[in-house]
Amino acid sequence: MRALGIFFLLLTAFHTAHAQPQSAKRGLGYGYHSAEDMLALSRGMSWWYNWSPKPDSGAAGVYQSAGVAFVPMVWGGTPNADQVAAAIPAGAQYLLGFNEPNFRSQANMTPSRAAALWPILEEVARRKNLKLVSPAVNYCGDCVSEGGVTYSDPVTYLDAFFAACTNCKVDYIAVHWYACDVGALQWYIGRFKKYNKPIWLTEFACGDMPHDQITLAIQKQYMTAAVNYLENEPAVFRYAWFSGRNNEIPHINLLGNSGQLTELGQLYVNLPFSGSSSGRLTPVAALSSSSENGGTLPANAVDGNLGTRWSSAFADPQYLLLDFGSSKSFSRVRINWEAAYGRDYQLQVSNDLSTWTTLSSVVNGDGGVDELTGLSGAGRYLRIHGTRRATGYGYSIFEVEVYGG
Numbered sequence: 001m002r003a004l005g006i007f008f009l010l011l012t013a014f015h016t017a018h019a020q021p022q023s024a025k026r027g028l029g030y031g032y033h034s035a036e037d038m039l040a041l042s043r044g045m046s047w048w049y050n051w052s053p054k055p056d057s058g059a060a061g062v063y064q065s066a067g068v069a070f071v072p073m074v075w076g077g078t079p080n081a082d083q084v085a086a087a088i089p090a091g092a093q094y095l096l097g098f099n100e101p102n103f104r105s106q107a108n109m110t111p112s113r114a115a116a117l118w119p120i121l122e123e124v125a126r127r128k129n130l131k132l133v134s135p136a137v138n139y140c141g142d143c144v145s146e147g148g149v150t151y152s153d154p155v156t157y158l159d160a161f162f163a164a165c166t167n168c169k170v171d172y173i174a175v176h177w178y179a180c181d182v183g184a185l186q187w188y189i190g191r192f193k194k195y196n197k198p199i200w201l202t203e204f205a206c207g208d209m210p211h212d213q214i215t216l217a218i219q220k221q222y223m224t225a226a227v228n229y230l231e232n233e234p235a236v237f238r239y240a241w242f243s244g245r246n247n248e249i250p251h252i253n254l255l256g257n258s259g260q261l262t263e264l265g266q267l268y269v270n271l272p273f274s275g276s277s278s279g280r281l282t283p284v285a286a287l288s289s290s291s292e293n294g295g296t297l298p299a300n301a302v303d304g305n306l307g308t309r310w311s312s313a314f315a316d317p318q319y320l321l322l323d324f325g326s327s328k329s330f331s332r333v334r335i336n337w338e339a340a341y342g343r344d345y346q347l348q349v350s351n352d353l354s355t356w357t358t359l360s361s362v363v364n365g366d367g368g369v370d371e372l373t374g375l376s377g378a379g380r381y382l383r384i385h386g387t388r389r390a391t392g393y394g395y396s397i398f399e400v401e402v403y404g405g
């Protein structure tokens with residue numbers, strides 16, 4: 001009991017010292033948290049689920065204090081309303097439906113079977129005052145069949161489910177997706193807009209490439225572009241990365257040892273989110289000491305698109321320079337690095353491109369997302385001046401966000 005009390009004191013101290021806004025949309029599908037895991041992830045995500053109606057034991061006493069909501073799920077089988085309702089903790093607001101029921105290897109339910117069982121979930125939702133999220137679907141290979149139809153297409157499955165469940169209560173649509181291209185993700189989400197219900201993307205990662213080609217850099221690039229889209233897509237209500245620790249897909253883990261975020265985990269909790277741009281300053285031009293090629297020009301670092309990037313020549317020093325047209329006051333800068341990041345660099349301001357004042361110096365940086373806060377300075381020009389590269393490549397930045405006031 002004493003150890004648990006000390007942990008809660010540390011938790012309170014951590015949030016007092018390090019509290020930052022969380023994305024209301026961002027979550028995680030994972031079921032083996034330690035208390036330390038939940039604390040580390042709480043910096044940037046607001047919810048999680050574990051394919052169960054009750055939270056995993058390691059996080060059960062911590063998640064609420066950490067500001068992370070638990071979302072229960074009825075995975076499959078023949079649920080018992082009394083047992084499910086008793087398992088769901090106080091404070092839950094939503095109930096996720098059956099997991100990939102069109103997969104024979106998952107919940108394995110035909111549309112008519114899922115529809116026949118849905119009133120049980122409705123009864124649980126009524127007792128606990130929960131919103132209901134549809135069965136979570138995806139494209140499958142080994143799929144359920146009914147009436148001569150094999151339900152490999154997720155939309156075809158949901159169409160049949162709703163046809164068999166005409167008066168069912170469904171407040172949201174749940175889907176999964178593992179393609180590695182954000183354009184494909186946009187197309188996929190678009191397919192479900194016809195139901196006129198907010199969408200939960202309850203599993204996503206880059207997983208459909210040959211696994212020997214899925215590098216950490218590719219996962220980071222896909223995550224960055226996908227999160228940017230999901231945060232700004234009005235049809236998406238919630239999304240959850242898969243997963244915390246898992247060996248099915250290379251480089252998808254957000255967690256290393258207990259309480260330690262991987263490089264990908266650090267990126268996930270620090271990526272920008274919708275509504276976090278108050279006070280953002282927009283440069284009128286972007287210049288640089290060099291560019292790797294015509295597809296990695298400096299303007300890419302301030303175009304609002306986390307799928308494009310600036311990259312320099314493979315030498316030190318290099319700089320990215322932003323022109324704001326007139327003198328501005330700077331208070332915060334967020335740098336979203338690609339895999340080729342700056343190990344040592346200075347953030348500098350100037351009014352004449354001749355005399356530079358250093359606002360912040362980074363030594364032995366670790367890439368990912370650098371959040372430089374508490375800045376105090378003004379100037380027309382802001383420069384990221386790199387003096388030591390972390391790799392044999394150049395300096396590469398997906399996006400720079402600058403805030404004033």
